[in-house]
Amino acid sequence: MADPHPERPSIEREDKRSFLQKLVEFIHPGPDSRDELIETLADAEDNDVIGAESRVMLEGVLRMADMTAGDVMVAAPRMDLVDIDDPLETLIHTVIDTAHSRFPVFEGDKENIIGILLAKDLLKLQRSPSLSIRALLRTPTFVPESKGLNDLLREFRGNRNHLAIVIDEFGRVAGLITIEDVLEQIVGEIEDEFDIAEDEGDIFGLADHTYRVSGDTPVERVAEAFGIEFDAEQLTEDFETIGGLIAHEMGHVPKRGEHHVIGGFDFFVLHTKGGAVRWFKVSPARGGDAAD
Structure with a gap:
């Protein structure tokens, strides 16, 4: 039927x-x-x-x-690491100065990565001061330089771990890579809280009475804002921006955490991107540094 x-x-x-x-x-x-x-x-x-x-x-x-992880990773010399033995105050300063959300943590030797520290987890120490930093660490993910970006993106999505340590063929730390590094290969550069449009300004006053200054700020504007009298050599047309001038005086492209004193002000490298300084944190130089 x-x-x-x-x-x-x-x-x-x-x-x-x-x-x-x-x-x-x-x-x-x-x-x-x-x-x-x-x-x-x-x-x-x-x-x-x-x-x-x-x-x-x-x-x-x-x-x-x-493309592979080795093609887009942040090389080991440029990695911002945290020492497990650093006091809490040092850790907080590192978080503020670098503006990262995740940090590889090493013990003893920088090759010995024992975990990943999330900046937000430091807030737990305010509620439980006796809590050990070691207890806050997340298990690190290690990937070879040859790891394909397609596979790596799939793993990032699957394990919700957005940072991996890249290892070379000899087992040494070659660098690190984040999910943002991978996604930028598809959608282009991802703007973050430091990437402010040029028409919104280039010098910002901060709550602690210091200033955040874009590396692209013209030297003349910096001179006017801080009352710095640059000499003739510093004002040459070859150095139109404060980032270019400081890189010339330091003899290399500044890295995060480095600083240089000009005209009685300390220019601390707060953020870099694409091989150039994006933001300086500027404050009056202290003691003997002011004379540099």
């Missing part, structure tokens, strides 16, 4: 194809290589099939397939 209520074919079935698969099928027969696909995406943008931001993101996804 036939089923009086036969199963009707679903008119609308779930389409499990990825967006990229749909796009490739749309432009069938499609390109034969990744480079041709990227050229096709550019044509699609020109023909208003996709927007400019969509094209950039799709190209980022395609190029990321060939």
